[in-house]
Every structure is written in C-alpha cells, then in structure tokens.
Amino acid sequence: MENLMETGSLHYYLAMIWFILWAVLWAVYFILDGFDLGVGSLLPFLAKNESEKRAMFNATGPFWDGNEVWLIAAGGVTFAAFPYAYAQMFSGLYMALMLLLFALIVRGVSFEFRSKVENQTWKTVWDWCHTLGSFLPALLLGVAFGNIFQGIPLDETGFSQAGLFGLLNPYGLAGGVLFVVIFLMHGALWLTIRATGDLHARAESLAVRLWPVEVVLTVLFLAYTAVATNLFSNYFLYPALFVILLLPVAGLVLMRTYLGSKKYWMAWASSCLYIGGTALFGVAGIFPAIIPSNPNPGNSLTILNSSSSALTLEIMLVVAVIFVPLVIGYQAWAYKKFATPMGEDDIHY
Structure with a gap:
C-alpha cells in the first residue's frame, strides 16, 4: 500500500474523494x-393471507426500483473511478455477482408477474421467487x-485466485449471515x-425478537473481525x-429505545444509522485499498493503483454534483x- 503521507497530488485527492463517495x-x-x-x-413468514401478501408487496412497490439506482450508481462509480478494481470484482467475484444480479432480476419480475394470472399456484411460484x-x-x-474486508488472494497482476467456493469461507459466510439478519430487522x-x-403487530413483535439477535451477531462479528482480518x-x-x-x-441502542416507545419512523431511522455506520466502519478499515489482498498485502488494489486519470475523476465529480441532487x-x-x-384502499389485487 502507498504511504498515505507521501502523496499530495491532485490525482490523490480526487481519488480519495471518490473513495469516500464510493x-x-x-x-x-x-x-x-x-x-x-x-x-x-x-414474505412467507409474516403474511397469513392474500391481503397481507399484497400489503407486503405494496409496502416496497413504490420504492424498490428507485432504491436499486444506488446499486447501479455504486457499480458505475467502481467502473469509472476505479476500473482495475471493477475488473477484479467481475472476475474474482464473477459467480457471486452473477447470482446476485440474477436474483435481483427474478425479484423485479415477481413484482409485475405475480398479479398477471389469477391462479394460486402461479402466485405461490412468484411469491417464492420474490x-x-x-x-x-x-x-x-x-x-x-466479508471477503473484501478479510482480503482476497490477489496475484501480482491484481486478479483473484479464489473461486466461488473460495469465497464461502467462515468469515465470508459470517458476513452473509450478519447482512441477512440486518436486512430482516430493517424490513x-x-x-x-x-x-x-x-x-x-407481527412485524413489531418480530423486530423486538430480532433486535437481541442483531446485537449478539454484531458483537461476535466484530470479535471475529479483530482476529481474522486487518480491519482494525x-x-x-x-x-x-x-x-x-x-x-x-x-x-x-436507539433502535430498541424507539421501538419500545412506538416511534416507528425513528426506530427505522436508527436502523439506517446502524447500517450506514457499519458499512463506513468496514470501508474505513480497508482504506486506502479498494480490494485488499490477503495474504499478500502488496498486491492490493488501492485508490491510486486502480483509479482512473485525474481528468476522468474531475469530470465525474462535476457530473455527480449536477445529477446526484436530482436523484x-x-x-x-x-x-x-x-x-x-x-x-x-391501498391494497389492489
């Protein structure tokens, strides 16, 4: 990794800005x-009838596609600002990312296709697809x-030597379990x-039961991180x-406090704070790397050796200043x- 104090160039500062935005x-x-x-x-665990299933679909229906714009934006920034890191992600993490994209496509289709045929089997199939x-x-x-935080085995050319099953290591799977529980609580x-x-009422009861699980998993994951990674x-x-x-x-702390006082918007906002803070904790730990290498840190892809030119980063910054506020x-x-x-009246069949 580069010595953080040795670079005072415009390119370095632009790359650091884009790392923060990333x-x-x-x-x-x-x-x-x-x-x-x-x-x-x-969906299959909380909804007890067709009306409740429709309510759960409609609870996210106006938002899900707009929310995924941020995935496109994050991927686009990786591609444009850090193209070498993007190339590594779509080679070393290829199968995992393809499975991710395929699952998101099937989920998106389920919003539209479920209601096209009035047949219970048809709806059940799309419910499980969703x-x-x-x-x-x-x-x-x-x-x-989890694998990025732990470090991926990169060779001298910056490409991963781990396949899909290599990613399914104990720490990576621990990250997967934590993300699932975090998103279940958030949902x-x-x-x-x-x-x-x-x-x-069932959603509130579930959130109350999930909270201690989320706390315990967070503490265990932090302890595992301290011994299995260089994140600290x-x-x-x-x-x-x-x-x-x-x-x-x-x-x-605030999540449980506001949930207990029935301030549901504030409880959800506290969950947002938890998720955002957790993500920033991990990213700050790998800086200045985008893709850390383990066990050879010298092969890491960093904000300088994987970034685009200073001119490209400048143009991107102007575009972001104009269009991100619109989004x-x-x-x-x-x-x-x-x-x-x-x-x-909001639940349509």
Whole structure:
C-alpha cells in the first residue's frame, strides 16, 4: 500500500474523494434496498393471507426500483473511478455477482408477474421467487463484502485466485449471515411503518425478537473481525477513527429505545444509522485499498493503483454534483408521497 503521507497530488485527492463517495453510495444502497430485501425475505413468514401478501408487496412497490439506482450508481462509480478494481470484482467475484444480479432480476419480475394470472399456484411460484430473490442478494452481498474486508488472494497482476467456493469461507459466510439478519430487522421495522392491523403487530413483535439477535451477531462479528482480518489496523494507527464505531452502537441502542416507545419512523431511522455506520466502519478499515489482498498485502488494489486519470475523476465529480441532487430530490418526494401506513384502499389485487 502507498504511504498515505507521501502523496499530495491532485490525482490523490480526487481519488480519495471518490473513495469516500464510493463508500457512501454503498452505504446508501444497503440502507435503502436493505429494507425491501428484508420485507421480501419475510414474505412467507409474516403474511397469513392474500391481503397481507399484497400489503407486503405494496409496502416496497413504490420504492424498490428507485432504491436499486444506488446499486447501479455504486457499480458505475467502481467502473469509472476505479476500473482495475471493477475488473477484479467481475472476475474474482464473477459467480457471486452473477447470482446476485440474477436474483435481483427474478425479484423485479415477481413484482409485475405475480398479479398477471389469477391462479394460486402461479402466485405461490412468484411469491417464492420474490422471497429467494430478496434473501440471496442479502446473503451474497454479505459474503462479498466479508471477503473484501478479510482480503482476497490477489496475484501480482491484481486478479483473484479464489473461486466461488473460495469465497464461502467462515468469515465470508459470517458476513452473509450478519447482512441477512440486518436486512430482516430493517424490513420488519419498515413494515411497522407501512403495515396496519395484524401484519403491523407481527412485524413489531418480530423486530423486538430480532433486535437481541442483531446485537449478539454484531458483537461476535466484530470479535471475529479483530482476529481474522486487518480491519482494525487503521483504527489503531489513527484512533480518532473509532468515532465511526459510535454510529452503529448508537443505532442499535436507539433502535430498541424507539421501538419500545412506538416511534416507528425513528426506530427505522436508527436502523439506517446502524447500517450506514457499519458499512463506513468496514470501508474505513480497508482504506486506502479498494480490494485488499490477503495474504499478500502488496498486491492490493488501492485508490491510486486502480483509479482512473485525474481528468476522468474531475469530470465525474462535476457530473455527480449536477445529477446526484436530482436523484435525491426524486427519492425524497417518493418517500414523502408513499411512505405512510396503508389502508384497505391501498391494497389492489
């Protein structure tokens, strides 16, 4: 890795800005798509009849495609700002990413196809497509980022020597399990906002039961991280970074506090704080690497050896300043318009 103090060039500062934006885009994606992946994963376990199934689909229906814009943005930034890291991700993580994309496609199709035929078998098939298309991305994202945090075995050319089964190591799977539980909790909290009646009550009860599971898994994952990765190296080198850990800790405490006082929007916002803080904790730990190499750190792909030219990064920054506020404005309008409890009139068959 480059010595962080040796580079004061414009290229370095632009690459650092885009690394921060890259981290923020992934954190926002986990926050926004996390709740609808969680709701989809909970479909066969919370919905007891057709009306409740439709309510769960409609709870995320106005948002899911807009939420996935942030996945496209995060992938696009990786491609344009850090093309060598992007090339490695789509080679070393190829099978995992293809499974992720296929699952998201099936899930997206299920929103439209489920209601096209009034047949129970047809609906059941698409219900399970929706559930698996929500569960698998949560699991695969956790496995992928767990492996990135742990470090991927890169050769001298920067390409991974690990296949799909190499990614399914204990730490990667631990990351997958944690992501699944985080998204289930996030989805249950979203349903406390959008659902009414018995579905709302079951979602609230589930969130209360999931909270201690999320706390225990978070503590265990942090302990596992300390012994299985070098993620804490930056924190010991720059102790001020430990402030980042206050975000997920505060999120967990506030989540349960607001859930107990029936302030569901604030509980969900606290879950957002927890997810964002957890993502930023991991990304700060790997800096300045985009794809750390393990066991040969010298082969890591960093913000400098994997980034585009300074001119490219400058042009991208101008484009981002213009268009990102438009995306944020649209999504803010959508959430204000649709993020209210659903009544019977909002559930269409």
